[in-house]
Amino acid sequence: MSDPAEVEHRRQALRDLSRRGFLTTTAAGATAIAADMGHINALQSEAVTKQLKQNDTRVILLWLAGGASQFETWDPKPGAKTGGPFRAIPTNANGVHISELLPQLAKRMQHTAVIRSLNTRIADHGGGASLMETGRVRDPGLDFPDLGAVVARELGRLDSQVPDYVSLYTSTEGRRKGTSGVLGSRYAPMFLSDNMIPLNLAQLDAVSSVDHEDRAALRDVFARKFSKNRSSAAVDSHMSAYQRVRGLMASEQLFNVENEPAEVRARYGPTQFGEQCLIARRLVEAGVPFVKVARAWWDSHGQNFETHQELCADLDHTMSVLLDDLSERGLLENTLIITLGEFGRTPRINASLGRDHFANAWSCSLSGHGIRGGSVYGKTDPEGNTVVDGEASAADLFATVLQALGIDHEHEYMVGARPIPMADFGSSPINDVLA
Amino acid sequence: MTRRICAVLTSFVVLFHSAGFASENKLLPADTLIQDAIDHYLQMGIAKNGISAVTHASDETILRRTTLDLAGRIPTRPEQEWYKQRLPDERREQLVDRLLSLPDAAYHQANEIDSHLLSNSPYNGEFREYLLWATKEKRSWDQMFRDMLLAKPEEGPLQGATQFLRTRIREVDDLTNDTAILFLGINVSCAKCHDHPLVDDWKQDHFYGMQAFFSRTYQTKKNVVAEKFFDEVKFKTTEGEDKLASFMFLTGDVVPDATPEFSDEARKELEEKIRKAEREDDSEAPVPDFSPRMQLVDIALRDDHNAFFAKNIVNRVWARMLGTGLVTPLDQMHSGNPPSHPELLAWLARDLKQNGYDLNRLIRGVALCEAYAGDSEWTSAAEPPQDQYFAVARTRPLTHRQLALSLQVASTSPVNWPAAEASDEWTQKRESLENRANGWARDFEQPKEDFQIAVDEALFFSNNARVYDDVLRDSGDRLIGHLKAFEDDAQLVAALWEAVLSRIPDEEERNAAVAWLQRENEDRVEKIRQLSWTLLAGPEFRFNH
Amino acid sequence: MDEIDTSANTPVAKSAAEPAISSVKIARSFSLPGAVFCVAGGCLPSQLYFGSSEFGVYRVDSDAEKPEPTAVSDSKHSSYVTGLVRIGDALISGSYDGSLIWWDASTGDVRHRVNSAHDKWIRQIAISPDGSTVASVGDDMKTRVWNAETADSIAAWDGYELMTPHGYPSMLYAVAFSPDGKWLATGNRTGKVLIRNAATGGVEATLETPVMYTWDPKARRHSIGGIRSLSFSSDSQLLAVGGMGVVVNIDHLGGASRIEVFNWQSGEKKFEIEDTKFKGLVEQLQFGPDDKWLVAAGGDNGGFVSVYEGAAGTLLAQEKTPMHVFDFQLSADGSTLRAVGFEQASVVDIA
Known part of the structure; x- marks a missing residue:
């Protein structure tokens, strides 16, 4: 049904996720987000x-x-x-x-x-x-x-x-x-x-940064499994919409004068x-x-x-x-x-x-x-x-x-x-x- | 005036001369079952092009797909149980008949027609009331067309039918174009000021001919849709010549103008009455004997040859359930853009017409055909066959209402659902589900052809407080409350998959989900919430596949 | 004194005693070119001088069978003329071009010209009761005092913010001397009135009329309104302030015409008038003889003249005018009001 390389890719993603999940404290997650922000800030260099x-x-x-x-x-x-x-x-x-x-x-x-x-x-x-x-x-x-x-x-x-x-x-x-x-x-x-x-750009206080990032990664694992053999513009747009979420959230800072x-x-x-x-x-x-x-x-x-x-x-x-x-x-x-x-x-x-x-x-x-x-x-x-x-x-x-x-x-x-x-x-x- | 050139228009010429897409006498017999006719014609296309046969989707997928298409929501747990208990050979037919007997079918059909006809002014309460009444009463499509286009001042639910015209009444172009597009599958708007050297007058004659049916329509102060006694549509041809439009239907057939002669005095008196009706609350509009709109309805329903009216709705129901129209784009039903399966479209249109425009009958037939049960995954290394062969099921985005309703169903504790049935109690349940879902549907976009999901939606699911506080609420009657009672993680994961995706997880998914739940340092409920989120925000939930 | 009811705007039946006004009637109206912003009386009551959007100063006989305005001079300002007073045979005009010009009323000769009297638009000018000094106000937010004879600058006073609290340029619209000549009142866009010692410029009192200024913080983010007219009572004790009430759609002059009357020395507001029948700005105000009544004129797209009872503000009589009124001259006995405004003038009988 699925090709081995794809399965391996998903496994690796899950391993990375679990490792982060098991190892992380909040600090690591925060760093990851800071890295995201850095990407945006870098545009100003x-x-x-x-x-x-x-x-x-x-x-x-x-x-x-x-x-x-x-x-x-x-x-x-x-x-x-x-x-x-x-x-x-x-x-x-x-x-x-x-x-x-x-x-x-x-x-x-x-x-x-x-x-x-x-x-x-x-x-x-x-x-x-x-x-x-x-x-x-x-x-x-x-x-x-x-x-x-x-x-x-x-x-x-x-x-x-x-x-x-x-x-x-x-x-x-x-x-x-x-x-x-x-x-x-x-x-x-x-x-x-x-x-x-903009609406919905800021992360909810109730969701920790680690969870926010990790759940997105897990969602992505499940999503790829679904979309791999179902290529369509609509499915692709769903994928790319979620891929843009973290970047856009980082751009929240752009709106803050x-x-x-x-x-x-x-x-x-x-x-x-x-x-x-x-x-x-x-x-x-x-x-x-x-x-x-x-x-x-x-x-x-x-x-x-x-x-x-x-x-x-x-x-x-x-x-x-x-x-x-x-x-x-x-x-x-x-x-x-x-x-x-x-x-x-x-x-x-x-x-x-x-x-x-x-x-x-x-x-x-x-x-x-x-x-x-x-x-x-x-x-x-x-x-x-x-x-x-x-x-x-x-x-x-x-x-x-x-x-x-x-x-x-x-x-x-x-x-x-x-x-x-x-x-x-x-x-x-x-x-x-x-x- | 800006010059416009519409390339597609050339094809109109052919359309009205060679008209039909398929000759009726070569069609399968009228008493063929709909699903058999569909299978027959689709199989011809598949065989002719050497495409491998349709693979069936899993039972779970067919249950979810059919429930979404016929009831507008994902199946509840009792429905999943019920389906499992049916005999494999009888399941599908029993499922389709059961769903069509539920109040849900009427609600869903009303929602679909609402999106189709009033997408520009959504959530119109009066229109919705009419649609729900009509779909519950199983009113035929031609009768609904009459209700909406004649727009007679009626008491009760019929009153809402006038909204189709009333929401467009300020703009005669909207009345003309939307009627042609939505009821007849033809977009004539580009014929308004077109300047093709060969077929120029002819095309403008059609556009303004269609407009003539609406140019007398107006709204009184009391919001009654009325018609004037006289009005003429004049237009300038691209040669600059002034021309008077006749009442010309899309086929080129002309309705004789039966406007009576009036003396100047009578004319003035009528004009005064109409002016009063337009301005004063207590004035009644005079009713003319000759109603162009009634003529339009009659000629549209009489047109056996092109059958635009029947073909349009067949094509739209088909596209709704199979993801691609037999003619696509849906508003381009002309011979320059032939159907993928002309005989099938002709057969289905004839069948619909001969059976009193019963849409449920059509829907039932489509839901039972082979192509409808096809797998949406294409795992072969070869290029997937083109959409027009219907050999692979399309992955279709849920409508805003399907998504909102399904979110409500999925986020409710699965044990809270009674068995759905054709009862008042279930009707009330559905009604309150609709009401709750409406508040959410407004946050989602109404899909159009070639719909793409915007980042706004991903941001909404990711960061909106209502998703966290409502969909993922931790209380006994909700999904999260139900899940947290499981002590065994594998069982919890299975219950989650069933509630949200209507299937059990495979091993890979189960392992990943269990690993997630066994992460350290976290509140278990929070972990369940976020795990549930990964499915609710995922494509498998977002699409009908 | 009559019972006070500030809310009632319906005409009261004329009692046998006071007040005496029961009617305002347009006796005649005639065309004038452009928007006529200011008017000064001539030697004869019917003779009017006016300044307008045509940049010049003109004279017209309002009693003539066919009133034909003529230019006082070949010279002109270089923008709208918005302030005009007469002292003897001299006319003094102020303009949006920031200049003041002293004209010989009969020959049209320019006697003096102060080119940069203000750095921005001049909005209004007033002459002291003894005719010795002229005061001008402008959007540079300065109040300036001039020798009415020589055009020499006597004083320049600040006291207003250049910008509104919302960060936009403010405007200083109105100026008036008290009849005893001691006081000079000015009013700005945001509703602030300063009453100064006319000799020293010392601020004697400050009044706030915030309702006159509508700032739309949400939809439109700009403002409308402002104090457009000021008038002291004959005993110099009361000060009437004219403008417009709260406006919902600030694209239009859609607020009630509004007057607030203060006992300015104590700061006590004696009464206020909001007239929703005639909307728009109160562009000009004046107490009638013995302060028995108060006449106001202005408008939105149309215009009005309204007469209110002087002690409590009860409406006595009012009339629609054919134009938005920007200024008027009231005869000494209070019986005739000569109003000028948008492309028209009206002679109004008050009785």
Whole structure:
């Protein structure tokens, strides 16, 4: 029934297990776990960071949930009827001006490209978010994965000891979980909504470390016996899911900002967005391919300018620190930072001094890996009502992002019998913003 | 509009012209037993391709597999005892008939249909009430289709049938696509804005033709599913031409538009009434004589030639029980994607239709065929035969509900189970089991085609407090409490294996487990708990194999 | 004194004696370009000067058959004009651009310009009752006092945190002199009121109105609200503070309009008003003649003018305005209120 080598392998595993079981006191088990943690920490060493630099690209998506105003960020129109009260300020990129609400980012435009000509048409939260998360209009019957899942799949390693896709979504409307769609739950995000540490990552106090480790080893012995002659993707996924448990548990420490030196934490600042971006930096540093940090609440139907004073201050400071920190660690050239939301905001200022939903002419930014810093693509009219040059769709943006990451945007996933390209049909990358 | 190209669509052309997958007059006689027909057709495929014959799974495996498929849970200890006492030649048939007679069969069938039809809004209480009522009443599948698609305002459990439409009513595309996919096995969504140069109009005609059956459907303020008196579906062809959709079924058959003529005044009056019904609590919706949805139901059930309706459910029940559809993916029933066994699918569809769409009859037949009893292990050095021959049983992940229910069964003390029977007492037992399991099922993912298990689940089993405090609780009525009473470790291990895996351990397993229990320096109960965990978190428990 | 019931917002029947107000009526409304944030009275009651989102200072005759605003000057600020006062033939305006400008009201000449009066947005300016000094507040969280004639800086006072307790930039919205000229009150985003000695800047009293500031700690993590208006009673003893109550969905101005009235020297809160019929910010407040009543105006997407009884805050009369009101001028006898706001102005009769 079973071949002798396999039986011997299992016997040996059991012998190892018993030996450890019989010999161990808690100390030995603790050492084993410390070794696991060491593996994660090792990723922070210079040698590993360098290796990461050569091999791996990462994405941090700063999701401006609710829809940030392009006027108060990347496409200011000072003096126009629709322009609002803020000034435009020069940046360190020649001739490029952005809103005065982003003074620190203005000094770091060598990293950043701005796209000012998104025309994505869909201006309701659900539809807009779905469009900008997946790069295509929601199509019943086609459960297309979002950008995070695509990147997790294309850039993640199968044997990864860290999560592939982490979504920090503690404060925003709708708590959109993200979807791995047809790629399956292997690429679904590790989703944080209430706590800064993912669910079920920490070991229960009631289970000793020795037991936790040893029982996993014994489970593995029984599991291998079962799965040896029952090869299927589903059975294999069960096996690899359990194999990733201990590594992921070690990555719990990645979510703990207390592990960062006080000066680094102080640099990111006290806001939740700051802390989450610090976690994002820790995660990409350890090899997580895609981290989404959602920052609410840009849906400024009332008091648009005050809202942006608060939120842009947060974005400006935190993103600047993130760029500096990644750059100092040599990680920025391998990390693409995207600022994006479901849409922009209306040129018209309403009676509550708010701006409403608007998807016909808005902006986003791309920084870091694969991006031609200091570039601006596309143009809106003087009042920001329409795109007058370089109109780009959600699909074009996706093609651009994938291209920047070195992923063929025309590569197709088979969905049932339908071949579906990663960036929607008819899209093309915006080469002007690519390095 | 974004341009889309759907490669599969070419195949639709062939479908509606050469239509059927197998000619009916060449099929086995209608009075053949279902299992015999299945064996006959599968054997033809196996023989033709030189594949070695099916090896049978062990009795214990067949008991577990069949109980999971027909009752939605693993067998209890009395059920294991009962099975052992049957005569070997009669066991399987008696098991299948016994399981189908239990209340569990209705619960399980309701759970399966629920996952199938309402996976996008799970745990819908009204829908579940309807399904349980329908499966307990052994309502036929065509009747359930009518219940759900006509969605008449009814009192009592029938009320819940309206949920199929109500949960999709905001989006006519969802109504169209989901009805086609879930009831007819055809995904037409890619025909919406398709631009194939040869068959362009034809395909859009089908998509919008199907949509026309739903475009008048709306919901009143009182949550009644109603239909308007007039509405026309217009679409733009890829040539930019505006076109009016007819009531066209997937086969290309068109239902004549019997919308009566209305004077402008009558039209206005009706529109006003409908507007009121949409907005006001105390307004009744006027009911039109011509109901496109009723026409759709009729034409779908009338379609003897393609039999999409019957074939779809046969294919889905088949995939549920054998792990792979006769047509796969399940929503691609077209001639570009022919069934692995066209005659078998045609025969089963005909049989289902001729026997009043009795799903239990179909399930019984499948459960008794040879392929269903096959071994899921492939030990030969040669490559295993492809899934489509059904020569090796598939290892299938449990659904979220099967897993949750089985966890409840396994973690209960085996001696606490009465013998399951068709009684009110057992119905109540099952009901409370369902309720407890529901709380757990929400933590597990609903499997879809090509399901993979996420690391979240492994983390849940590894570190969630409920697994430790509930499943592994040390109390008299629980598995752990039962096990700790054994003084002999080997007996304890045997009892554990039987409770969780429905079989006795082999020597290697027993030795490893006993060695675990004899480790030093530890609380014995804790060791029992962790040993139990190794099985509950293992693949053998997680899968139906 | 009447029986006090702070919860009742229904108009009370007018008694034979006091108070005398039973109606608020919009006499006329007319269009103005942009969002009009501030208004100052001219020599004639009907003559109004205003500053707006068009960056300039304008004049309009509110009694004209077809009111046509005209620019006071060819010069403009470089952002929204949010504060405006008049002393004789001079207008003094403050803007989000951080500058103060002294204009000749008739020629439009710029007499003085202080370019960096504040490092951030100027939110409001006020003139002392004797017309000698002007106070300005801005988001640099400073209160500055200027010689109304020469534009010389007299004083700059701190006393507010630059950031909110939650780590975001704070804002200093409101400033008002007491009628006796002795005191200067200011109010910020988080609901803190400082009452200073107007001459020395010494803080005489601190009041907290935390309800005016909604911080959503969970879902949205940002804030809305703040103290938007301040007004002393004629005896300078009471201070009315205007803003908005707790907001659930802070994307919108969805809180009750809110007023708290203090006996500021003792710190005792005399009464508070939460009006859920008209939601949004109380952008401007003023005690009427003899403090018998208090008029408040503001809004959310729409707007309101409400009159409350002065001693206890009972609602006397109110009316919906065609626009969110940012500022108003109240005639000396209290009978006419000229309100400006989003793209409109209204003349309101109070009787």
